[in-house]
Amino acid sequence: MDRINLPPHAGPFVDSLRSIGYSLDAATADVVDNSISAGASAIDIFADWGSGAPRVAIKDDGKGMEPKELEEAMRLGGVSSSVTRSKTDLGRFGLGLKTASFSQCKSLTVISRTQAGASWYGLRWNLDLIERENIWAVQVLPISICEQILKKIDYGLETGTAVVWENLDRIMDQTSLDAQAFFEKRIIQLKEHLALTFHRFISGVEVKRVKISVNDQIISAVDPFGTRPPPDAPASTLLSDENLRVGSHRIRVRSYLLPHPSKLSHDHLNSICRNGDYHSAQGLYIYRAGRLILHGGWQRLIRASEANKLARVQVDFDNDSDHLWRLDVKKSRVELPATLRDQLKRIIRNVCQKSNSTFTKRAKMPSLDSQPIWQRVFDRERSQIQYRIDRNHSLVKHLINEEDGLGNKFALLSLIEESLPLELIKNDFSSDDIFVGHSDNEDELQQLIRNLILVGIEEEIIANTISSDSNFGFSFEKIMVLIQRIKSSEYEH
Template sequence: MEFTRNEPDAVSLMTTARSFGNYDLPGALADLIDNSIKAQARNIWIACLYNVGDPKVTVLDDGYGMTQRELHAAMKPASTNPLAERSPDDLGRFGWGLKSASFSQCKRLTVITSKNGVMSGAEWDLDNVRDWSMGVLSANELKEVAPPELRQHAGTEIRWSDCDRLSDDGTIKEEDFNDRTVHARDKIALIYHRYLTGDVPKRKTLKIFFNGQEIEGFDPFYEKHDATQELEREVLKVGDGTIIIQPYVLPHYSKITLSAYERLAGEEGFLRNQGFYVYRNYRLIISGEWFRLAKFGELSQLIRIKVDIPNSLDAIWKITIDKTDVQLPAVLRYRLKQIVDGLKKRSARVYRSKGGNIDGPNAEATVWSRHAKSGEIHYSINREHPLIAALLAIDDESTKGAAVAVLDVIEQSFPVISFGDDAAKRMQEIHQTVTDPHEFRRQVEAAIPLMLHEVGGDFSLLAKMMKTAEPFSRNWKAVAEILKEKGWTDAES
């Protein structure tokens, strides 16, 4: 057999690289940050400027930089063999990251770097890559365009220009651009939160600045909050690698502020952010995924499971080129399914514990009352509960009569048989309480006018009443926050 060289067409391959992976702006920036972390950078400065509709993006770090030879190697497509053994702290994978991430957003990629007091620069321009012609910046060009930091210290700056992929049609409004950059900043705060908070062993805390402001790491497990349940950690050996599994059950919304709840919920809400959070070398790869081990549900929405994997297990996790997706290895499915099933019961108890009582503690006004007499048990709605009493105190007799009739119908239609059957067979699945603080807020705001009338418009008495009546008493921190926000009381949570 004879062999002949069959090199790919430069324009075709480099243009195709724009579609490698599933990059968005934060994902593309993350690939560049990975390189800065590999270069032992302590500080990273990201600038995303609208530039009158011609966006410019730069990522500058104070890592150890590159020589010209190292720079040219880094600019080469597929510069690293994904099967080659890597340093344990290497966040790279295919050697395409710098190029594919950049070209997913722009047509011109420029890299300027400094090492040992010598600066180098190179550039790929997709409008001029025939015969693999990469631009090399001259000494004079470097003097003109290099940032001041690289003239004094080691480091690397990556520049994107001709950013035609920041919108669908190549143009972008300033408002849309600002929305994308805010989203990118928030995602970076999540992806690198362990680096930003000093949670990476043998590495000093990383600082990332976005358009001049330092990014604070966002912990999706809310580990420092007293009400977060940090469950038993498990260590699994897979081949030559170690996988660490750390489950958490997040606090019920009544234990945290609404602003904290909304940030934990994220743009898609708690329901879509439950499940596994997979970290590769402490960098978040994927979040809010069950890998078909469970269904997304209301009672499991507080479960988040941290999974730490080393880069030595990349092959069995099948990490994609953009590092935004993995596949759960078959060898782990059974054990992780066991862990998930146990956690769903823990999460469900957080909500069931918020349900109503029959005999309330500390003279708490309950909604339901239980009566046992002559061998018979009867449940009725407590007419002395402040909200019920306020409803029945309405001056209009026809309205009051209708309210009484409604309460009687609810009591007489209590589904005794169905409830008894479910309680005996599926107790873990029963929940009656609201799982969304916004829905609870709606209920509180609807109840306040009625109860306020009952206490003659006295907000201090209203607060005392609500503090001793379920479900408000069980969620008092959330109620107090609503009252204070409305300026109705100075009630302390």
């Protein structure tokens, strides 16, 4: 049978690869995977705005690559996904370095060496060149250019690898009015993503410890299971630790019950989950060779709920069972093996029952805040939860102690309680794309303080109330400064 060789046109094919769907977070994590697989003990992400020409580099002190190794690493599909990998290899398809990088930039440079004193070897994919000339060719960089680039990204190590992204056309929002602020915000979000995705490597839990930093600022690990509490703080309870079998492969599953958030400090809560949001952080945490692939949510095994928010289930699989999980190129999505789902349901039901009972045993639970306005009340007879305004709160007492219109004020409080939009709040918290919280706008806070002062609320009561509410995130001292600023402004006028 006759055959026709139809290689892809380089320019259009690369343009398609750029649209696989990597975020900056996922793309950077994919490159960090390579650094860890190369035995790095320190990885630093260099992010420089560069006067409007931003540059990002992932630098490591790993074993580095010889020229031929680097050439294969820069080849698309350089390593087959069917090749047997070492247990610590976080790679998968032989595409990650290229597709992750192309998704963010049009210039990918990789510079590496394996021995101190040896010459650096650098290759560059220039997507403008590929599009213009329609050729699959990387540029070989002169040693002098390699050294110039390494100097610009503050690479001072003897051996290792630097992956450099330039011409970052996909990382920026072209509609942003303040491009630099947008870029810096993305880097902050990147730090949060790395702190969770690689938390076991950062803390050295069951894997080799790796120091990860951004612009030389070391990232602290998130502790999603609450197993490393600060002194005198409660730790999570390990409810089960099992090895499940899927064919010839072993899957380790551990379930944890977290302490009730009312027992934790604000900082401790934030070390467990972003913004202390227990609700959206409940669910499965799935790891491949110690690296977090997917977190939060129950993969349609049960529904997320307020009563289940203390439940976490850790699932570990090795890189030799990737085919069972249908791991995608970005290593950000998996599908639970069908034979594992029923086994997981049993474990999940048990930990969620424990979480549920923790709530139902608390007839009246105080808020995390030291002087909460809202109280959560459980009606045992009707198995119903209600939210009530604390009539003993200092601000509320100030309101209802006034003689005029007392009945109307009680009626208003009752109306607010009964009309609390619980279903809307539940829907908002269930969304992965919406952040639910108070404004952190200082101008809006000043207006709130000004209104409280105008109705005669004492300064200390105002400061205590706002600073003790974790939703606002302002200290007592900060509130007092704002109060004095407002009073000074009013006096001047």
